[in-house]
Amino acid sequence: MAAKLKKGDKVVVLAGKDKGKTGEIQTVLPARGKAVVEGLNMAVRHVRQSQTEQGGRQPKAMPIDLSNLAIVDKNGKASRVGFRMEDGKKVRFAKTTGDVI
Numbered sequence: 001m002a003a004k005l006k007k008g009d010k011v012v013v014l015a016g017k018d019k020g021k022t023g024e025i026q027t028v029l030p031a032r033g034k035a036v037v038e039g040l041n042m043a044v045r046h047v048r049q050s051q052t053e054q055g056g057r058q059p060k061a062m063p064i065d066l067s068n069l070a071i072v073d074k075n076g077k078a079s080r081v082g083f084r085m086e087d088g089k090k091v092r093f094a095k096t097t098g099d100v101i
Contacts, residue, residue: 004081010072013040022072034063073097
């Protein structure tokens with residue numbers, strides 16, 4: 001199945017503690033059905049000090065389930081993603097506006 005959300009897409013969170021916030025996808029984990037969004041779903045990780053880096057409490061973006069994310073269309077609203085053929089190529093488009101992503 002083709003990926004509806006990809007790295008670099010601007011998305012909005014639909015459910016959870018960060019509901020309504022927007023960000024850009026950093027990585028997608030298709031096997032787990034999750035994605036890491038920059039600056040959202042932050043957790044504190046305790047890192048041991050090493051010779052090269054400082055230890056302590058460091059914030060880290062944790063994965064969010066793909067079902068809780070929606071792509072942002074050109075109007076800034078959440079949209080579902082569809083597929084269609086254009087010039088012999090399969091392209092993604094926003095269902096609210098019909099624009100190619």
